[in-house]
Amino acid sequence: MSDETRFAKNLTPPYYAVIFANQLRQDPIGYDETAQRMVELASQQPGYLGAESTRDTTGFGITVSYWQDLEAIKAWKLESEHTLARENGRRLWYQGYELRIAKIEHAYNWRFGESD
């Protein structure tokens, strides 16, 4: 079913996550295009495992991206187009954000139709 594509799937701990909670400003011109490009670019990086992302109508969003190791996260941080996008984010689009780097130790999932 279509919603299945929203989950990052079939990942085996341990792996790493970047938890990015953010509040957009009103009318963040150019944000959507850049965000879409960053999704595409991240997915091409070594060690990228997947991501989950959502945002409510007030502009409060959470994106969690998953990575093989800390080195992959660091390399993505240093990627030049991503670095420029982050600068534009602070200058133009975000009201604020919290970014946390975490090691996933355990994971569980459930889909409708499975038993408990």
Next chain:
Amino acid sequence: MSDETRFAKNLTPPYYAVIFANQLRQDPIGYDETAQRMVELASQQPGYLGAESTRDTTGFGITVSYWQDLEAIKAWKLESEHTLARENGRRLWYQGYELRIAKIEHAYNWRFGESD
């Protein structure tokens, strides 16, 4: 400013996170009340540090709750009203979910008006 209240703030690593990505079914009757009650109940548990949560108009949501240690997460899992709510979630409200338990190792934040 009002959006500040959406972030979990002033946490010092290491601490733990429960990353809960979930897809609601259409018209999940009773979900909102139970979700609100679980926010209230979680905030009363020992070791609870805060949470961030958002959901888009398709019903795809991410809630990240933060905890002092794995023991606090385990105790919250076993809390009886929460256990019942999870059972109702699978029976009535969720199409599917992914739940990950992670150790936060590094954290950064930024607010509009700060320098880079």
